Amino acid sequence: MNDTPVTAVILAAGEGRRLEPLTNRRPKPMVPVANRPLLEHVVEAVAAAGIDRIVLVVGYRQERIRNHFGDGDDWDVTIEYVEQSTQLGTGHAVLQTEPVVDGPFAVLNGDRIVDPEAVSAVCDRLHAGDTPLVTVTAVESPRDYGVVHLDGDRVTEIDEKPEGPVDTNRINAGVYGFAPAIFDAIRATNTAGKLAITATLNDLAGSDEVTALGYDGRWLDVSNLWDVLTVNAALIHDSDHARDAPAAGQRVGDTVTVAEDVVLAGNVRVGPNATLSGATAIGSNVTVAANAVVENTVVLPDAVIGPGAVVRDAVVAGNARIGPNATVVGGNATVVVGDAVHRDVTLGGVVGDNTSIGGGATLTDGAVVGDDVQADAGVVIDGRVESGAVVRRG
C-alpha cells in the first residue's frame, strides 16, 4: 500500500496533422469542443479525480497551452510544464518528465476525453502497487486504435492499428498508471524511429508484467476533422452547460432562435432572425449576423458569420469570415485525409483560421479550406484548398 499522491502526466506536445488546418496554428489538444479545448476537458477529469498536480508535456505551439492553463489555479490544481522539443513518440514524451516525477503517476493523452472515474481507478490501483497499468475500453472500430490482447487481467499484446481481422473490440484507452521504474523500461526499449509508450508496454507484456484495467465510461477521441463535430455534440448533449441565461457581454436579439443544445461564449453578437441549433458551439467575440443559420457547427473565437449565411455541419476556425449568403451545404461527404478515403462522414466543411469566404460562395462535399485563404464571392469549393491560396471565380 502506498499513499504517495499521484501526479498526472498529460501528453500535449503533438501536432495533430490529421486535423489540419485546425492544427496549423494550435496544437491538437487546444482544438475546442463545446467552447473549451480538448485538453481542458482532460484537465477537468484529472482534477475531478482528486489529483492536484499535473505535468503537461508540451512542444508544438506550446504558447497556446501555457497561455490558457497558466499555473492551473483556475482548476484548483498545480500545473507544471515539461518541454518535448521534438516529437519523438509518446514514450519519449513520458521520459521527459523523469526529472519532475518521483512517485506513482498516471499518464493521459491531452486529446482524448475520459471521465474522472478512469483516472481515479488508475490512482486506486497505483496505491495498491500495481504497475504498469493500461486502461482498456471497448469501441466500435478497434482497428483504428491499439487493440489489446488479454490473458485474464494480464496484457499479452497491444497491436497498434492492426491490418487484418481482429477478434476483440478492446483497445488501449490511453490512460496509464506507472511507477518511476517505467523510465528505465522506456530507455531499454528498442524501436526503430519513434519511441511509443506501447512499444515499452509490449516489451513488459512479454514477461506478464502489465495489468489491464477495464473502463466502460465516456471515451471521446478526435482523430479526424469530423470527430470535432461528434465529440462537440456528445459533450453538449451530456453536459449541463447547454445554454444558460445570456451572460454579460452577449448581444443576442429578441428575434434570434437559439436551440437548447447550443453553447454560446460570453461575448458573442448574434443579429436579428439568426437561428442557432443542433449541437453548435460559438466561441468568444464571434459575430453571427442577421438571418444567418448555424447548425451542428463549431465556431472558434473572433470568427464572423455574415448575414444570411447558412453553415451546417462545419468547423469555422479562429478569425475566419464567412461572407453574406455564403453556404456550407452540410450533410454526409467523402473526405480524403492523406492517403485514406473516408466515406459517408458528416462534415459539411472546414474553414481555416483567418480565411475569408466571399459572399454567396458555396462549400460542398466536406470541403476543407486551409488558413489564410481568400475565396472570392460566388465561388464553389469542394475538396481541399491549401493554406494561403486565393480562390478566384471562373
Add this chain to the structure above:
Amino acid sequence: MCGIIGFVGELDSGGQTDGGTTGSVGAIIHEGLRNLEYRGYDSAGVALVGASSGLTVAKRSGEVDGLTVPDVPDATHGVGHTRWSTHGPPTDANAHPHTDCVGDVAVVHNGIVENYEALKKELADHEFTSDTDTEVIPHLIEEELAAGAGGEEDGKEGDADLLAAVRRVEDRLEGSYAICAVREGDDRIVVARRGSPLVLGRGENAAFVASDVTAFLEHTRDVTYLEDGDVAALSPDGVEVFARGEPVEREIERVTWEADAAEKGGYEHYMRKEIHEQPESLRQTLAGRLDVSAGDVDLDVSFPPGFLADLEEIRIVACGTSYYAGRYAAQLFEELAGVRATVEIASEYEFGAGRTPDRTLVVAVTQSGETADTLGAVRRANAAGARTFAVTNTLGSTVTREVDGTAFIRAGPEIGVAATKTFASQVATLAMLAVAVGRDRGALAAADARSVLKDLQGLPGAVQQVLDEEEQVREAAREYGDGEAFFFVGRALGVPVALEGALKLKEISYDHAEGFAAGELKHGPLALVTPDTPVLAVLTDGARAAETMNNVTEAQTRGAPALGCVSAGDTYDTLDVSFEVPNVGVVEPLVANVYLQLFAYHVANDKGRAIDKPRNLAKSVTVE
C-alpha cells in the same frame, strides 16, 4: 512608490477550514510582498508582533526573495513593505519598516511626507537612523504616545493608544501617504490613507491591508477601499474606520477577477505572458460594447445633454505608454468625432489660456488609476472647472473617484513593468469612445462607424495572427538585436506606435532606441543613422505607408537595415524584414505594435535582461 501589506488574524493550524487563513503571519506577509513587488523592488522588510516576543523587525536592500522573514512563532500580526526609492538610496537602513527610538513602534509607508524636514527639526531629540521621509512618522507616534494620546482624551485610565496617536500624527503630515503602524503590546494594525492607495481585506477572523488587492487576493475577496483622510484599526475581530475622528461605515465590495490571472504560470516572464494574453484581453475590452449593425458603441458612460455637441476640445492627459495611447486616440477623436483633440504629458498639463472649461473634456489615461502625475493633472482640470473622464484598468482606483466619468479597459491585471496588453486595450477603449462621441455629435455616419467597429471586432483575431508569427520576430531580434541604436518611424497613427515601440525596447533591453515621425528623420536624426542602427517602420493603413517608406529608404541608403510592419497585400521589396499585419484599417498600427513588443522582448531576452523588473523602473509611479 512602494507596496505595503499588513495582516492580523487567527490562523488555522494544519488543515484548511472553511474561510480560515492558513500559514504563518510571516509567510502571509512575505507572499503578499511578492505579489506587490511590481510596485518597487529595491528593498523590503517586515515587522512582526507577538504577545511575548514583542516587536521583531527585519529589512534589507534587494528584492523580496532575498529577505529572510524571521521565525516568530507567536506572531499575531505584522506589516511588510517593498520599496522603490524616493528619499535616500536603497540601503538596509532606508528600507522599511522604520521604528521609533526605543523600537516599540514600527511603520511602513507609501508616498511622500512633504514636510518631513520641518517635522524632523521638531523631533531634534529623537535618534534618526535613515535618510527617509518616512522615519518621522514612528517618532511622531512615539511623541504622541508619550504625551498620552488617547488616554486622557477618552477619559480612560491606562496607556496611551496607538489609534489616537496615529490620528494626531495624521493631522501633522503633509503630502501623500498610506501608512500602517504596529506597536509592541497592541494587537491591532492602525492604518491611514491620504493620496496613496490603501485597501482593506476582510477575512474570517482576519483582516488585511495593502496597496493593492493582489497582495492578499488568495486569502479574501471581500475588500473595502479607504478614502482620503480615513484612519482604520484592524484586529482579528474586524475593522473600524474613522473619518475626521468619527466612526464611519465603508462599503465592502467583492473582487471578482482572478488572482491567478496575475501569476505568470508557464511563462518565463510576465511580459511575454501578457503579450500573448492580448487576444483574450482585447476580447474582454470589446465584450458587449460593439453594436456593429447599429454602428454604435455601448460604453456605459453618460454626459450631460448637449455637452458633447458643444464640445470644443478633448484634452488627453497621461504619462509614458498611456501617453502614447493618448496620441493614438487624439487622431481618432479628430477623425471620427470631429473635435479638436490634444495630448499633454500629465506632469506638464495646465488648463491653459483661451479655453472654455465647460466645453472642454479632459480625458486621463492611466493603467493603475494611481499615477501621481496624472492625478495631479485631473485635479488641475477639476479646479479649472473642466469636465474630467478617466480611462483606466483599475476598479476603485483613486482616479475613478476624482473624475466625472470612467471607462474601464478590462485588460486584467498587468504585472510586467513594461505595459503591453494595457496599451492595446487603452487604444481599443479610446477608439470606442471616439466612435461614441462621434455618433453622439452627429459627426460620424453610421456606415463609417460600422467600418471602424468591424476593424475593432477583428482586432483580437489580428493580434493572434501576429503572435502566431513570433518565430519570425525571434529570428529578427537575433539578427538585428546587437545594433548600436534603434530608430522607430511612422506617420499619422504610426507615430505613437513608433514612440511606444522605442519605449518598450529601451525600457527592457537598455538599448538606445528612439521613435520619430518619419518625416523628421531627415531633419536631424538621420545624422545618427549608420549600418549598425536598424530602422523599424510602421507601414500599414492609417500610417501613410508609402510616404513613410520614402523616409525608410533615406535611412537604407546610409546602410541601415530596415524592418517594416506591412499591411497584408502590400510589399516593399527593399525591406530586410517584412512583418505582415492583417487588414484591420485604423487599428493596423496597433496590431503592428505587437510585433514591436515581441521584438523588444526577444532582444532583451537574448541579452539576459531582467525583463519584468527593469532597473530603476516601477510599475505604477505614485510620486510626482
